[in-house]
Amino acid sequence: MKGLVQRLLDGDRRAAARLITRVENDRSRAFELMKEVYPHTGEAHIFGITGPPGVGKSTLIESLTTKLREKDQRVGIIAVDPTSPFTGGALLGDRLRMNTHSDDRKVFIRSMGTRGRLGGLSWATPEAIQILDAFGCDTIIVETVGAGQAEVDIMRAAHTSIVVEAPGLGDDIQAIKAGVMEIGEIFAVNKGDKEGADSVVFQIEAMLDLNPALKEDGAWRPPVVRVSSFDGSGMDDLISSMNDHRAYLQQEGRIMEKEMSMARQDLMMLMQEAVSCRFYEGGEEEDAFEAAVERIAIRGSDPYTELEGLLSG
């Protein structure tokens, strides 16, 4: 029988699903398989889509996917759902609905919980992206809920970051946090069918005007696109902006900069995980870690000495 990786490369959807489950549940063993998968990655364009809950990210992805399918693209969608560290369950129950595409063999949809990891991605998200890349997806869309570190995470894991906003979410200008202004390479103002969308577009444009870096030669000025996932208006403009950004990255070695930043993010996450799993997520050396904590708490030692001890042990 063919191995799981070979079946993935042959375009077997079940193999893709099973591999993702493995990297979620049995990580260090799955890394052996990822070594075989990785050489087959690097073809897909990865889009991160972030924004506050309720702006319509999932709905937008669904209509975008319809458009991409008209061009016969193979599409991979990963929705990262923040899970509560207290209950272990999904915080928002933000499962992708996506019924429109559930029978389409060229669309792969997967929800993943963050499983208590701080930040916008779960430990296994980078591998899930790689698996879908090797599976042959032309476009991979990763949905994360915008909440501080989440945006930074997704920006570093994607070629193009799309920030979604919408009218009617309370104080518009406050919903558009300063942090997202820096990470958005495209702004999609969703719910364009509703009143107030123009005002949101205007406010984002005004905030972008304040950034002198965007006026520099060769800088990418993020387009602000008004869309409606309900009536489909603006969706072609959004697709053009996505293509424009992709073309922009192809110029003057910018893609290499992106690839470096993505590789840095992948490796940093693995290193953080290696340390946290080794010492405090039920790892083998948790006892040593806890003993060090106790020594520090009673002032019998200090964190700096203990760090040296743990890492050299």
Ligand SMILES: Nc1nc2c(ncn2[C@@H]2O[C@H](COP(=O)(O)OP(=O)(O)O)[C@@H](O)[C@H]2O)c(=O)[nH]1
């Ligand atoms: N009027 C309007 N409502 C929308 C639009 N897109 C999404 N919604 C609604 O907004 C709500 C949140 O959508 P969802 O996609 O789950 O948002 P997410 O939390 O950002 O993923 C749902 O009730 C959608 O039906 C749109 O373009 N126009």
Ligand SMILES: [Mg+2]
């Ligand atoms: Mg959603």
